[in-house]
Amino acid sequence: MLISKPQLIVIGNGMVGHHFIEQAIEHDLQHRYDIHVLSAENRPAYDRVYLSSYFEHKDAEQLNLVDLEAYAAAGITLHLDEKVTELNAEQKTVSTAAGHLYPYDLLVIATGSYPFVPPIEGKDHTHCHVYRTIDDLDAILAVAQTPHVKSGVVVGGGLLGLEAAKALVTLGLKTYVVEFAPQLMGVQLDAAGGELLKKKIEDLGVTVLTGKNTQAIIENAAGSDTFLTMQFTDDTTLDTDLIVFSAGIRPDDSLGRQAGLAIGQRGGIIINNACQTNLPDVYAIGECALWDNKIYGLVAPGYSMAKICAKQIAGQSGQRFEGADMSTKLKLMGVDVGSIGDAQARTKDSLSFIYQNPKTGVYKKLVTSSDSKRLLGAVLVGDTEDYGNLLQLFLNDMDLPAQPESLILPNVEKPAMGVDNLPDTATICSCYNVSKGAICASVEQGAMTLEAIKACTKASTGCGGCSQIVKDTLVSQLKKLGFEVKNHLCEHFPYSRQELYHLVRVENIHTFEELLAKHGTGHGCEVCKPTAGSIFASCWNEHVLDKPLVGLQDSNDYYLGNIQKDGTYSVVPRVTGGEINAQKLIVLGEVARDFGLYTKITGGQRVDLFGARIEQLPAIWERLINAGFESGHAYGKSLRTVKSCVGSTWCRYGVDDSVGLAIELENRYKGLRSPHKIKFGVSGCTRECAEAQGKDIGIIATENGWNLYVCGNAGMRPRHAELFAADLDKATLIQYIDRFLMFYVRTADRLQRTSVWREKIEGGLEYLQNVVIHDSLNLAAELEQQMQYIVNTYECEWKAAISDAEKLKRFKHFVNSEQPDSNIIFVPERDQIRPATVEEKALIEG
Amino acid sequence: MQKICSLNDIVPETGVCALVDGLQIAVFRTRNNHLFALNNYDPFSHTNVLSRGIIGGHTEGEQEILYVASPIYKQRFNLATGQCLDDETVRIPCYAVTEQEGAVWVGGVL
Ligand code: SRM
Ligand SMILES: Cc1cc2nc3c(=O)[nH]c(=O)nc-3n(C[C@H](O)[C@H](O)[C@H](O)COP(=O)(O)OP(=O)(O)OC[C@H]3O[C@@H](n4cnc5c(N)ncnc54)[C@H](O)[C@@H]3O)c2cc1C
Ligand code: SF4
Ligand code: FES
Numbered sequence: 001m002l003i004s005k006p007q008l009i010v011i012g013n014g015m016v017g018h019h020f021i022e023q024a025i026e027h028d029l030q031h032r033y034d035i036h037v038l039s040a041e042n043r044p045a046y047d048r049v050y051l052s053s054y055f056e057h058k059d060a061e062q063l064n065l066v067d068l069e070a071y072a073a074a075g076i077t078l079h080l081d082e083k084v085t086e087l088n089a090e091q092k093t094v095s096t097a098a099g100h101l102y103p104y105d106l107l108v109i110a111t112g113s114y115p116f117v118p119p120i121e122g123k124d125h126t127h128c129h130v131y132r133t134i135d136d137l138d139a140i141l142a143v144a145q146t147p148h149v150k151s152g153v154v155v156g157g158g159l160l161g162l163e164a165a166k167a168l169v170t171l172g173l174k175t176y177v178v179e180f181a182p183q184l185m186g187v188q189l190d191a192a193g194g195e196l197l198k199k200k201i202e203d204l205g206v207t208v209l210t211g212k213n214t215q216a217i218i219e220n221a222a223g224s225d226t227f228l229t230m231q232f233t234d235d236t237t238l239d240t241d242l243i244v245f246s247a248g249i250r251p252d253d254s255l256g257r258q259a260g261l262a263i264g265q266r267g268g269i270i271i272n273n274a275c276q277t278n279l280p281d282v283y284a285i286g287e288c289a290l291w292d293n294k295i296y297g298l299v300a301p302g303y304s305m306a307k308i309c310a311k312q313i314a315g316q317s318g319q320r321f322e323g324a325d326m327s328t329k330l331k332l333m334g335v336d337v338g339s340i341g342d343a344q345a346r347t348k349d350s351l352s353f354i355y356q357n358p359k360t361g362v363y364k365k366l367v368t369s370s371d372s373k374r375l376l377g378a379v380l381v382g383d384t385e386d387y388g389n390l391l392q393l394f395l396n397d398m399d400l401p402a403q404p405e406s407l408i409l410p411n412v413e414k415p416a417m418g419v420d421n422l423p424d425t426a427t428i429c430s431c432y433n434v435s436k437g438a439i440c441a442s443v444e445q446g447a448m449t450l451e452a453i454k455a456c457t458k459a460s461t462g463c464g465g466c467s468q469i470v471k472d473t474l475v476s477q478l479k480k481l482g483f484e485v486k487n488h489l490c491e492h493f494p495y496s497r498q499e500l501y502h503l504v505r506v507e508n509i510h511t512f513e514e515l516l517a518k519h520g521t522g523h524g525c526e527v528c529k530p531t532a533g534s535i536f537a538s539c540w541n542e543h544v545l546d547k548p549l550v551g552l553q554d555s556n557d558y559y560l561g562n563i564q565k566d567g568t569y570s571v572v573p574r575v576t577g578g579e580i581n582a583q584k585l586i587v588l589g590e591v592a593r594d595f596g597l598y599t600k601i602t603g604g605q606r607v608d609l610f611g612a613r614i615e616q617l618p619a620i621w622e623r624l625i626n627a628g629f630e631s632g633h634a635y636g637k638s639l640r641t642v643k644s645c646v647g648s649t650w651c652r653y654g655v656d657d658s659v660g661l662a663i664e665l666e667n668r669y670k671g672l673r674s675p676h677k678i679k680f681g682v683s684g685c686t687r688e689c690a691e692a693q694g695k696d697i698g699i700i701a702t703e704n705g706w707n708l709y710v711c712g713n714a715g716m717r718p719r720h721a722e723l724f725a726a727d728l729d730k731a732t733l734i735q736y737i738d739r740f741l742m743f744y745v746r747t748a749d750r751l752q753r754t755s756v757w758r759e760k761i762e763g764g765l766e767y768l769q770n771v772v773i774h775d776s777l778n779l780a781a782e783l784e785q786q787m788q789y790i791v792n793t794y795e796c797e798w799k800a801a802i803s804d805a806e807k808l809k810r811f812k813h814f815v816n817s818e819q820p821d822s823n824i825i826f827v828p829e830r831d832q833i834r835p836a837t838v839e840e841k842a843l844i845e846g
Numbered sequence: 847m848q849k850i851c852s853l854n855d856i857v858p859e860t861g862v863c864a865l866v867d868g869l870q871i872a873v874f875r876t877r878n879n880h881l882f883a884l885n886n887y888d889p890f891s892h893t894n895v896l897s898r899g900i901i902g903g904h905t906e907g908e909q910e911i912l913y914v915a916s917p918i919y920k921q922r923f924n925l926a927t928g929q930c931l932d933d934e935t936v937r938i939p940c941y942a943v944t945e946q947e948g949a950v951w952v953g954g955v956l
Contacts, residue, residue: 522903523910819865
């Protein structure tokens, strides 16, 4: 008979339960124990912190945390859909709803917490839900997609409530937040910060009701405007179709209670510094555990408990749980919020330093010790740039500068507080408890990029709040190791594209020669020349074939067509929005026939004519232009196509005229030169036949206007576009797109599509929303004006080229002969032409 | 040597292609009015396109090498020697070129 190993049972495969398993594997516990994980949910652990993103991708797989193969390889058995219903601490067994019995030698309880739903009459209506699991989100989604559902209420204005509210906005519902307390986020913010947050959130179209106590939820009669009515204790009411409760969490301590474990007064299984309950063979970790009378509603402290618990079981009893920092930095509905330590200034004799700017909606507060030498807490609303620095000052108990207020005042030279001043022990990533020393060590071992550091230390893979400081640490360490850290365009310019753009604009530079003389060295090359050409075009919009500019252009721009593998060019006239009438189609056919060109419908809703020799291009374009066509800029790093679906004019589901808008937008932005090509899509309803969410700019009609999506990509690395702003009228839509595109043109790297640019932007989507929607950089007017200049100075490049003898001179294969290039040879295929292969040419010529 | 065009026919920092005794010759003019001539055939893409490439410079040590980058797959060729900078086994023919009284003249293989 086999002597079986002792049994280690883990209840719960949530974030903390899963982290415990990772730690257990790290400490080889699987060799000493037979490990079974019992999970009430029907899927392995997933990332609850990013739960809300599920509404965007609706793909549970993307949230998954568990590598099932790693579990299996370590011999760990994960039992899904196996809810534990009874814990018998005397027999040392647990039994499950499915009727299975598991004996244990060691037990780890990681049952997390459950959402608190106030005991309100009507709370169990099918349109009332909580916000904790993927199943909850599926249920909310189902209600939101029920016909006639238009509005939703979130009960609770804490951190999670506001996140849920954001999700309802994303789902296209008119959204309300109802909060019992007089302010939002009472746990993290002081009253003034809460008030400012409320204002900012209301600016986004969410109605915030504070000081409201819900008494009852009443189902409205069939046929009413809404499904539900909420009644408040002050006799007011609110009509809505969906209610999401987010009124706090309660530790899921039911198994502990039932087995007689020590439980805190307000719930939670009491644990000591070793994460043990009052029974030495039973541990509790994560949100079900009560340590020092505290429940931590955050994942980082749970991860520390998981780590310490695994170490304890592995016999390393030295490591103790010593509490965790509850500081948080979030982006709620596009509003940056940060809270550190004693945000409410409850410490006796503490001093508060406050900066408030009603114009930009920024509020910052520092709480210091009475001698103003130590930071005790901070509140940041509207601008959390200082969060990382302040947190380090707080966590490491560092000396504050003589004028602590300089830490939060704008436009003040910030006291040097770089990562260099931090001790090696400073915790940089609190989610994964990674110290500065650990990051520096990984750099020394060859992790030279943020990605590499993430992979080997896990830093910055949790909430992401530490990414800036991780990057700073990386750069500082690389410098220390003697590496040069630069983002230079090429050997001729010690600047990034963004810096060059600013130099060009500020110094009003119009030629490469001037740029090179003032800011560069050497001759220039195929990298910096086209980049400069593109920047000049974005700024001044002069014809790309004007003399001083022509030498800068890639051959595609040089001949206003895409060069093909055999040295011929393609001809792609603009077909705005993909709409084309019979007459123009006929002209395309005639031109193709008369010049012997290959024709193909492109993926961009237009027609490509291939196989044109350079000397044919002007005549081809002349015919096209006379028929009313324009250049399609298929060759430029510029606006390509605005793809449309048929929309409300013909489609029975269309809510708005997508074709009309697509044409208007394509006409507005055509000719705009940019760091890389730009594509739009406009769909007339959520069926999304124009695939707008795979475009740099995507627009989808809604009942209330247009939803704007940004930074999608369908090419090499597909990326879903993200909802940028909802229900816009056309004027606002165009205003946002103007600002957005100009900001991209101004700040992106060379050949960086909006998708990659977006991923590199510090602060992500919210930062962009702040810049574009809330004008946080005070740039909006300038960006709009620059875009208007481009719009006003648009000319069809081909039309300008064919009416200029100087420019036409170039469209000849030989400078000294009218002969064509004898090396261009076509062979027939499927009733059209194609370039002959090298072998075919040898045969033909031979 | 043969006269192929006037200097003004070549915009500074660009090239043209000339037909000389049945040969396709790419002739480049830099912003300092230096002239270079290479065979127009790009051995990597098998096309006659080098005259349409971008002129660039690469400094190694003291010396800056001028080159043209093919418009098809971007391989670089030393303008003065025809040596490919991206593949040391490849070198294309280069030719004598000069300017006299505003005209550009091209001559035999160097
Ligand atoms: C003609 C066309 C294929 C077709 O037969 O349908 C095409 C052809 C080329 N594409 Fe494309 N792309 C075409 C639609 C697309 C699409 C679909 C779309 O636009 O809806 C995509 C994916 C969408 C996107 O961009 O996100 C697409 C993603 C790419 C990429 C990858 C870009 C990326 O950032 O991932 C490249 C490479 C690049 O630009 O660096 C590329 C590059 C090219 C080039 C320019 C390659 C080259 O340098 O020679 C091709 C030359 C076209 C020519 O000579 O005219 N093409 N290409 C399509 C022209 C559309 C038009 O009317 O302008
Ligand atoms: C929308 C949302 C956003 C959040 N954002 C953040 C954030 O930005 N930062 C942050 O730090 N934290 C955030 N949190 C909190 C974070 O998700 C939790 O702190 C973390 O998930 C706690 O992990 P846990 O394992 O203790 O609990 P859970 O992840 O809840 O896991 C507990 C698991 O145990 C299972 N279980 C319970 N009872 C039983 C039983 N009897 N038998 C078997 N299985 C059982 C449950 O089904 C569940 O799967 C967020 C939470 C939510 C819901
Ligand atoms: S997918 Fe590749 S081969 Fe096809 S058109 Fe685009 S770039 Fe050319
Ligand atoms: S602090 Fe959350 S990922 Fe680093």
